[in-house]
Amino acid sequence: MTDQMIPAWVDGTLKPVDKLEVHRRGLRHKAVSVFVMDGENVLLQRRAATKYHTPGLWANTCCTHPRWMEPAADCAIRRLREELGVTGLYPAHRDRVEYRADVGNGMIEHEVVDIFMAMAERKMKVDPNPDEVAQVEWVGFYDLTAEIARRPERFTPWLRIYLDEHRDRIFGTLMRP
Numbered sequence: 001m002t003d004q005m006i007p008a009w010v011d012g013t014l015k016p017v018d019k020l021e022v023h024r025r026g027l028r029h030k031a032v033s034v035f036v037m038d039g040e041n042v043l044l045q046r047r048a049a050t051k052y053h054t055p056g057l058w059a060n061t062c063c064t065h066p067r068w069m070e071p072a073a074d075c076a077i078r079r080l081r082e083e084l085g086v087t088g089l090y091p092a093h094r095d096r097v098e099y100r101a102d103v104g105n106g107m108i109e110h111e112v113v114d115i116f117m118a119m120a121e122r123k124m125k126v127d128p129n130p131d132e133v134a135q136v137e138w139v140g141f142y143d144l145t146a147e148i149a150r151r152p153e154r155f156t157p158w159l160r161i162y163l164d165e166h167r168d169r170i171f172g173t174l175m176r177p
Contacts, residue, residue: 006030006065016068023053026100026108032075033063033158034091034116035170041122042144045084046135047156053103056134059156063113072114080118084136085127091116095169101157109158115170141171 005016008029022029036043043061047054062083066075073093080086094117100110122138139147145163148155162170 005068007068019065020052023103023107023109026110028098028110028112029065030072031063031065031109031111031113032072032079032116033113033162034061034076034080034118035094036061036080036086036089036091036118036120038120038122038138040141041138042141043084043120043126044137044139044144045128045133046137048130048132048134050131053105053107053109054156057156058154059159060162063158073116076114076116083129083132085129086120086124089118089120091118094172095166097162097166097169099158099161099165101161103157111158113158115162115166117170 004019006019006029007014008017008022008027044058046058049055062079064079076091094115096114098112103109126136128136152160
């Protein structure tokens with residue numbers, strides 16, 4: 001089973017399905033998103049220009065699809081390493097959310113997302129994989145929400161949805177003034 005096969009629901013049954021087919025058909029599928037925080041600062045990534053959807057847009061620290069039968073927590077740790085070269089973090093599960101969004105190029109994300117958060121220091125070593133990540137940047141949470149309001153087209157649909165619809169579920173009292 002390859003990384004191109006992800007867990008998706010077909011006719012009510014969870015099955016391994018080709019990733020591109022999942023997104024072309026808008027099938028409901030499993031996903032994992034991670035936010036790495038240093039106080040009120042969040043580590044963002046700008047997706048590589050070669051990504052098959054939402055290239056060049058800013059997203060949360062990392063996001064992906066688990067492999068078939070891979071626990072979400074293991075997936076979060078694996079993708080921090082694969083996308084950003086980050087090791088030694090053990091993200092805590094924050095919540096599970098579901099969303100559906102058009103991500104361009106005839107693709108739909110309909111994800112059931114396990115969201116994780118890890119605390120780190122801005123000085124931690126980050127070594128982005130250029131096939132995945134064009135740039136990383138630490139941004140203040142309130143600056144991020146203001147920038148999304150000003151220029152939403154710069155950000156992935158899921159990051160906008162997380163902060164608009166699920167902010168309290170993900171961040172709880174961490175980001176309340």
